[in-house]
Amino acid sequence: MNWLPAFLRRRRIEKLFGDSVSPRGIDELVRQGGDPSKATERHVAVLMVNIVDYVGLAERLPLEKLGAFMNAYYGLCADAVAGTEGIVDKFIGDGVVGIFGAPLALANPPAAACDAALRLGNHTGGLDTVGEKHGVGPVRLSIGIACGMGVAGNLGTATRFHYTVLGEVVNRAARSERFAKENGRSIIVDRACAEGASPRQFEALADDRFMLIAPR
Numbered sequence: 001m002n003w004l005p006a007f008l009r010r011r012r013i014e015k016l017f018g019d020s021v022s023p024r025g026i027d028e029l030v031r032q033g034g035d036p037s038k039a040t041e042r043h044v045a046v047l048m049v050n051i052v053d054y055v056g057l058a059e060r061l062p063l064e065k066l067g068a069f070m071n072a073y074y075g076l077c078a079d080a081v082a083g084t085e086g087i088v089d090k091f092i093g094d095g096v097v098g099i100f101g102a103p104l105a106l107a108n109p110p111a112a113a114c115d116a117a118l119r120l121g122n123h124t125g126g127l128d129t130v131g132e133k134h135g136v137g138p139v140r141l142s143i144g145i146a147c148g149m150g151v152a153g154n155l156g157t158a159t160r161f162h163y164t165v166l167g168e169v170v171n172r173a174a175r176s177e178r179f180a181k182e183n184g185r186s187i188i189v190d191r192a193c194a195e196g197a198s199p200r201q202f203e204a205l206a207d208d209r210f211m212l213i214a215p216r
Contacts, residue, residue: 024085039153044101044165045113045145045193046173047086049077049120052140052181054094061135069136070094076127080119084112089164097173099165102152110147110189110196117143117187118204143186144176147193 010030051057051073058066074096078088081098085106089097098116101109120141127139150167172190180188187205194202 039151039155041149042102042105042152042165043109043148044099044150044152044169045086045109045147045196046089046150046165046170047081047098047100047113047116048144048173048177049096049098050142050177050181051094052142057136057139065135073127073139077120080116083119084115086112086116087163090162099152102150102165103163108196110145110193111198111201113145113147113193114189114197114201114205117145117189118201121186141186142177142181143188144173144178144180145187145189145193146170146172146176147190147196148172 010026013026013030057069061069073094074091077096077098081088081096081100084100085104086098086100087103089099098113100106100112100116106112120143127141146169148167148169150165150169152163152165154161154163155166156162176188176190180186189197189205197205
């Protein structure tokens with residue numbers, strides 16, 4: 001019965017993260033050992049995405065069409081995040097929060113987050129197609145990324161909890177996204193994230209959509 005503890009551990013990890021972590025990621029969490037849901041300090045990148053002028057869009061669309069459009073939008077965001085081994089922390093209205101580096105440890109969380117942002121920035125055409133189907137014009141996203149230390153784990157009460165990340169890094173990601181929206185940019189990253197990006201990513205980002213902002 002030596003296999004039983006490992007089997008039970010895998011089942012628990014699948015129950016906790018099966019909807020947000022890829023099968024390869026589940027294998028890696030099992031291999032890494034420890035309790036991936038325990039709140040611990042982690043080096044993470046946090047990505048925040050919003051739809052520019054979502055309020056106007058929500059006012060124009062019938063509720064049924066709004067729901068269908070938002071589900072398509074959430075799907076595109078979730079695919080971009082999962083495609084680089086991140087997890088979706090939450091959906092809040094038009095806001096999507098992605099975490100990279102927890103629960104699955106990554107060699108370079110900033111690079112993973114930048115890849116996800118570029119996937120979204122380069123594939124909004126898919127969202128536009130969905131938008132046209134539901135009577136929405138071209139859709140523009142504002143994306144902010146920050147990198148640093150945060151507390152990641154199951155946080156909440158004994159009966160109601162959620163895997164998330166807390167810390168100043170989350171605040172910086174939110175400020176980056178807001179700065180992108182207010183200044184007509186698509187993707188804004190903080191300095192720590194830019195330093196972790198690969199030369200290929202930096203070149204792809206360094207056009208008129210992109211700006212570095214120092215942590216404040």
